[in-house]
Amino acid sequence: MSIRSCCLALVLAWSWVLLASAVARAEVVPLVTLDAAPGGTSLVGRIGYLEDVQGSMSIADIRNTSLDDRFAVPSSVVQQSGLDAHARWFKVRLHQAGSNGNWLIDSSNSILQHFSVYGPYDVNGTALAPPRLGDLAVPSAQPALDGDRAMYRFHLAQPGEYTLYLRAVSDLPQYYQWSVWDAVQFGQAEQGLSMYNGICYGLLLGMLIYNLMLLAVFRxxxxxxxxxxxxxxxxxxxxxxxxxxxxxxxxxxxxxxxxxxxxxxxxxxxxxxxxxxxxxxxxxxxxxxxxxxxxxxxxxxxxxxxxxxxxxxxxxxxxxxxxxxxxxxxxxxxxxxxxxxxxxxxxxxxxxxxxxxxxxxxxxxxxxxxxxxxxxxxxxxxxxxxxxxxxxxxxxxxxxxxxxxxxxxxAEQLARDAQTDPLTGLSNRSGWTQHGRRLLETSTQAAVLLIDLDHFKPVNDQCGHAAGDKVLATVGQRLQSVLGGRDLAARLGGDEFAVLLGDTPDRAALQALVQRMIHLVAQPVPFDGKQLKVGCSIGIARFPSDGRDLSVLMHAADQAMYFVKKHGRGDSAFNEDTTPATLAAA
CATH class of the missing domain: 1.20.120 (Four Helix Bundle (Hemerythrin (Met), subunit A))
Incomplete structure (x- = not known):
């Protein structure tokens, strides 16, 4: 089937639905027996309907017997698209079996611009109540139950047949689903509906408050x-x-x-x-x-x-x-x-x-x-x-x-990676600078050790870079193994390492720790069936005697390390022992 045929079929189907919804039978308006049963009595299919296109008909015109055959009885709810403001007349014929009945006709509509009621009329055509000429834009003078939609209360004192005429005008979509109720039963039904509405509006208002809270929190x-x-x-x-x-x-x-x-x-x-x-x-x-x-x-x-x-x-x-x-x-x-x-x-x-x-x-x-x-x-x-x-x-x-x-x-992992040397797992120069300065701020006594490997270049040249990487990774592990929780180890680049001791012991204990590091670094590194050997030279600067800033301490430790390199390697030196004044006194 082509697209054009499908569209035509849909249009025909929709037209059929609209036509079926508006089917009306030109016949005598049926008589509805008033019943006080709960739920009311639906007037759908039982109410006369006449559309006044010009809106000029009066109640006298409508009650003219020559117009009776113009009232149709729609088989379904009378619908209004909202694209017109025609007056719509409804005729209701009622039968009351008993006496002193209090009744109510409900339109189920709340936004009618005009709503008028004429009657009820008895079989002699006598109006038993003055007409209600209502404009819902004006506050209703009816009881509270009339407050939220168009409805009409009336009293019938005697048994018999009665007729009411209802006139509605609106320029909004409407569905006229009329029903007639016993007034007491309607009041009881409204109580249940009011409870339902209260629960619904309470939930909706709670959701509004919830959204305001989310807006205030998350912005x-x-x-x-x-x-x-x-x-x-x-x-x-x-x-x-x-x-x-x-x-x-x-x-x-x-x-x-x-x-x-x-x-x-x-x-x-x-x-x-x-x-x-x-x-x-x-x-x-x-x-x-x-x-x-x-x-x-x-x-x-x-x-x-x-x-x-x-x-x-x-x-x-x-x-x-x-x-x-x-x-x-x-x-x-x-x-x-x-x-x-x-x-x-x-x-x-x-x-x-x-x-x-x-x-x-x-x-x-x-x-x-x-x-x-x-x-x-x-x-x-x-x-x-x-x-x-x-x-x-x-x-x-x-x-x-x-x-x-x-x-x-x-992000934390990227930050750690940016501050970590991938080969050794120690801090790199960036991590050393950041964490080292922070560590110094919380220390009263500290020491910076600058470590440079001895004889590393021959390993790299003779055995290859893989061997050199193995030596660097092993040295990093051995240095880390002797450090405490407040200490920091870093590879600054090439074969240069640095250690920051957050809590330093006295000079003798510090010297012993440094000698242990030298001993560990000097241990052979197995690689591909070979025993690779390197040594190290260490320069030591102490905080605060040699400086209070990390860069100053590193410079002092660097001078001490090069002093060791110059005088034989494989050893350590304190910066305070390498100053010209100290050397002259020695």
Whole structure:
């Protein structure tokens, strides 16, 4: 099948779904018997529907019997795309078997611009209550239960048949899922829903605080992006569920539709920035990283359109972004996971939870599924998504700490290697300088020994460099074997060694230690069936009598060592014994 044929098939399938969701039967509106059972009574498929495109019909026009045949009975939830502001009339026929019933009709909508109720009318056409002409931008005068969405309470004193007319106007997407409740049962159901909402919002606020703590500790933009994404996600859900208008904007409900339009693109923008940072996309998927950045101006434009108008284009742009951005996010997470970034697996799981929750809401609205929740499912999906993302961030923190630890170990190893002679394992000249100065700062008495091998060049020339390397490595081991914990040995280069004794004994004991070194160095070195022999000459400078600086002490020890070289080699000399004054006195 060609790509063109596949696309045509998808378009036809989607058109069928849309058509099926809007199927309406032009017939008499059925009579609904009022029932006080828990859960209420759904009016889907049992309510009359008439769309007033011009918005000019009055209640007198609607009640005209000649219009009865224009009321259709939709078989599923009546949907509104949000691209129009048509008035939508609903006709409900009710039957009460008993007396003194207190009832409530719930629209499940919280962002209607206008919501009016006419009736109930008895069989004689007499209105039993004055009309409610409501504008939800104005704080409702109804009881608290009317505070978060459009609903209407009414009382029926006598048994009989009654009719209500409901008029709704909105320029935002709506799903009119009407239901009728016994007022007491509705109150009890609302208590359970309030507990559910309280738990959800408590968890979401806890996640916000957690992100602020991470931001304060690590000071990475990543956590700021996630905080703002969570914040605008909560604002979006609270606005859709009616809680924003009920609690935070009770005196400014005219702003609720604006918030409903402006918050989602901000949620999308910061979620995209979080995705880009969390998945390290500039490293793992540079093209997708640039794609997410390309959405930022569009999100900003959507916010401006929401604030300044026209709201229709803000809605269209936001819906397009909400479709395109998750696709890029899924692709980015898949690429990052494929390339070895393990926290991307948690991110994929979190994104999938929210995606399937949103898909469940959409399928529920299309009546493909019959789920008992509306935007509550999206709210639950958001809670689970943010919770999983917290786990994902914990996984990322663990990975980063592990990598930082490994990098720290490598850096320490590189630093040690940079200060270590690879042949002997002793410090090199750089390590000698750094550690030697530090050792002198903590010593009260110390000594610097400068050691130069005697007869080393013939070994190198006659037996080769491998033999010379064997001698140098063996000498290094033998020198290290006689040193203590506060002593330092180094190979300065060629056949020149140095020793810093951090805590020196008296002169006689020091002389004995030096003679032991000379004896050890002079021992034969077995190599390839041969016994290689070298000697050494050692110059000694003592701290602080010969100097307080390492370079000064090395110069003094060097003079003493060359004095030994000049007078026969294979011995040692103290710098204090080689000064002109000392030699003259001798």
């Amino acid at each position: 990475e933009p990543l956590y700021g992006y996630h905080f703002l994404a969570c914040l605008f996600a909560i604002v979006t859900i609270a606005a859709l569920n009616g809680h924003l208008g009920r609690y935070l904007l009770a005196d400014a409900r005219a702003w609720v539709p604006t918030v409903v339009l402006a918050a989602p693109p901000l949620w999308i923008a910061f979620a995209a920035l979080f995705c880009r940072s969390f998945l390290e996309l500039p490293r793992y998927a540079p093209r997708l990283a640039r794609s997410l950045l390309a959405f930022m101006p569009l999100c900003g434009l959507a916010v401006l359109l929401a604030l300044l108008g026209p709201t229709r284009w803000a809605l269209v742009l936001t819906q397009a972004l909400s479709l395109a951005t998750p696709v890029v996010m899924f692709a980015a997470a898949g690429v990052a996971l494929q390339r070895g970034f393990r926290p991307a697996g948690w991110y994929l799981a979190a994104l999938a939870v929210l995606f399937f929750a949103a898909a469940g809401v959409a399928l529920n609205n299309f009546r493909v599924l019959d789920l008992p929740w509306h935007y509550d499912g999206l709210q639950f999906g958001l809670v689970v998504e943010i919770t999983v993302l917290v786990v994902a961030m914990g996984s990322r923190i663990h990975l980063v700490r592990k990598l930082n630890g490994e990098l720290g170990q490598k």
